[in-house]
Amino acid sequence: MSNVILRVLSAFFLFASFFPLLKWDYWWVRIFDYPRLQKLSIIILLIIGWIFIPGNTQQEVIIWIGCLSISAIYLITKVWPFTPLGRKMIETVPYNEEAGINILVANVYQYNKEFGKLIDLVKSIKPDLAFFVETDKAWEKGLSEIENDYPTQIKIPKDNTYGLILYTRMEITRQEINYLIDEEVPSLEIDLKLRNGEIITIYAIHPTPPVPSENDKSTERDAEILLVGQRSKENKKPSLVIGDLNDVAWSYTTELFLKNSEMVDHRRGRGLFNTFHAKVPLFRWPLDHIFLSKHFGLASLKVQKGIGSDHFPISIKAVLTPSDDTEMLEADGDEKEEAREKISRGLHEE
DSSP: OHHHHHHHHHHHHHHHHHGGGSOOOBHHHHGGGSOHHHHHHHHHHHHHHHHHOOSSOHHHHHHHHHHHHHHHHHHHHHHGGGSTTSOOSSOBOOOOTTTEEEEEEEEOOTTOOOHHHHHHHHHHHOOSEEEEESOOHHHHHHTGGGGGGOOEEEEEOOSSSOOEEEEESSEEEEEEEEOSSOTTOOEEEEEEEOTTSOEEEEEEEOOOOSSTTTOSBSHHHHHHHHHHHHHHHHOOSOEEEEEEOSSOTTSHHHHHHHHHHTOEETTTTTOOOOOBOTTOTTSOBOOEEEEEOTTEEEEEEEEOOOOSSSBOOEEEEEEEOOOSOOOOOOOOHHHHHHHHHHHHHHHTOO
């Protein structure tokens, strides 16, 4: 019986490893993007199983171990850039308050009512800008205690899990509330003045995930991510893209976003910094992001303690700094065309 289970699990995880290579938008394909580290761990255990569980022919053992090893090597190549052994895309710099910004991002989970935990976190780390998603009227009221410290606020409470609240101590010189893909899913584009007078742009988004209860496909999510990346590239100001993107750092869409936006991922060369699922340690991956343009250096990055949500908050201190050390991914002609096609499909999705 154990040999049958071993064969079934080996076949399934071989399939699960390479299935995301299909560029289909269906949720039941894209969902396999998420647990890469978990798949790698299970495949290593399966290889050990084939070595030590008796009752299999030597030929079968060699075939299975060979196939599983290829799968493990493939997954390692995908996870490796997000370890401290990978190459950093952005350099580490000392924090400078005049040219820097301290940002906190959190998916609060709309049905979570532990407002005090988030309030305590904000008071503790004192971000210059705080961006919260899944905020409804209850969250708007629940966070009112911190409003005196953040005179500038943008509030779009919604009861559909796509409400947004942004607080900042800094001056907003321009703001747009956009509904880029879905008329029920808002996003923000703001120009912010740093203490030294420099203007930067913040794109704050929370696209819909590819799950049966939301969307059967990832089309709208991918289109919103890529459209914001396109806007950021066309914008000459230093910029950041922040929010719960409902996509993992190593997915094809995120890589396509980085290539076409010419932004950088601070996780590369530093670690996974998993933000979801806060309550299920076995199933964790990086869903909440703060991407930076080449104009920034990274002073600090931290996944914060839980606030009762299914996501951990994430915070970053970034500094405007001249540098030639930023490593950016480059899009070829096919990838530029693919990004345009994905945006077009998302804009015209029924």
